[in-house]
Amino acid sequence: MIIQDVINHLEKLAPLHYAEDFDNVGLLVGNKNDGVKGVLVTLDTLESVVDEAIENNCNLIVSFHPIIFKGLKKINGNSYVERVVIKAIQNNIAIFAIHTALDNCLQGVNDIICNKLGLSNKKILLPKQGTIKMLTTYVPTENAASLRQALFQTGAGSIGNYENCSFNTEGTGTYQGNDNSNPTKGNRGELHEEKETKITVTFQKHLESKVLNALFNNHPYEEVAFEVTTLDNYNQTIGMGMIGELEKELPIHDFLTFLKQKMNVSVIRHSEIIKKSVKRIAVLGGSGSFAIPASKSANADVLITSDLKYHDFFSAEGQIILADIGHYESEQFTKNFLADYLSEKFTNFAVVLSMTNTNPVKYL
Structure with a gap:
């Protein structure tokens, strides 16, 4: 098996054609024709993750986030991005990123969140045009x-x-x-x-x-x-975010406790509590302030997302509860999903789930 064989299966799941224009997805480092010894699946590719790949004899890292996001004019080890690229090349390790291609996938990031919360009647929140x-x-x-x-x-x-x-x-x-x-x-x-x-x-x-x-x-x-x-x-099977319904309506404070448990978070930043109970839930993993208008139009009681700024919370305008659970936290189960998917497709080499916690945000 070669690296391109793994890429082919990843693209069946989440075609790279549907990644956002600003994104940098695909094979970022390495040769697609190299044989595969093992695959390490991670949320982010850091130096410690490359070390983990070396220890596990994996020469392909499948990463959700791309390590190379902006153009590199020099690769001399002065930044963490450059050091990762240098170490990967020195050890003949390829790096593939899937990011917003999986965000826009029907069975991708947001479906994972919906399944964690047991939501039913799921549909795309922001269906994509031009696809x-x-x-x-x-x-x-x-x-x-x-x-x-x-x-x-x-x-x-x-x-x-x-x-x-x-x-x-x-x-x-x-x-x-x-x-x-x-x-x-x-x-x-x-x-x-x-x-x-x-x-x-x-x-x-x-x-x-x-x-x-x-x-x-x-x-x-x-x-x-x-x-x-x-x-x-609008393509009803491709797009950002999802909306679904809880099995039964929950008091809002019970729901927030439920959300913390299911998404394994210690802190939730939220807007003003304007509803006694909630049932219709919108989700968008990663930075999702742009989904607030669509969530309100879809009559969602809550939008679960991350990276909301101070003024974003004002845009709830008494119509919806905004729940910011953290960027890493909203996407943390993505690597498990990808590892399980690849393990089902390939049995002739190891698919290893990275044990490195790459969350750069710490809480007291």
Whole structure:
């Protein structure tokens, strides 16, 4: 097995196409074609984590957060980031980061929090736009069924709980090839009419190369007429945050105690208590002040997130309770999830869960 094999499975879980533009995900250090001796899974990649990988004979670190976030102009060991990169390279250890690709994943960071709290009726809080594309093409009617099937096999035509979705219109296509053409039907230099089917399918953004390969490999024409457009539709399976419901309504103070226990936190910073009981809960792991308006619009009783600033708490405006549980605390179970996922996929090398607590914030 090589490093790229591990990456392929991680991208099936959380395609890197859906990471935020500001992020730096993927293979940050190392060669994708190197063989895998072992994988260490961590939330953050620090020097101590690289030491842990060395001790466990792991030459791939799968990290939630990227160690390289901003551009590096020099790598001389003057910062903790540079020292990590140097140590990893010296010991032939690759580093892969998944970060906001997993944040935007339906079974990612926020789903983990929801499951910890036992929430039901879960859905994406901030569905992502620009992630659904539409293919339109024209094919001889006699070839339409086989082309549709090839497109469906790539994942095109999946809409929510439905598969093999397409729209088809019968018509007549015309073309006339020049002296350099080699038409499948008709003769060069002659105007040809053909009964054709217009096929339209939608697909997830990350599938585009597979969909187009299927189109070109299964279309009979020398020149394939097609169009790919990006839709503004919100994608209900990709996006930031989630919202769900508790099994039963809880008094707010009971819920905050429950939250501390389930998320293993000692401190919760929260806005004014304006509700006696709560049931509808929004979550967004990591920095989540941007989710406050959406949480209020979704009629959430509480938003669980982190990194709220002083003035963010004012924006609750008596409509919602904001609960800041800490950045590390909101994402701490992510590495367990990733380690379990990879352990199920690979049994021929060790997948090791990092025991290093990388939380830089300490409490008295």
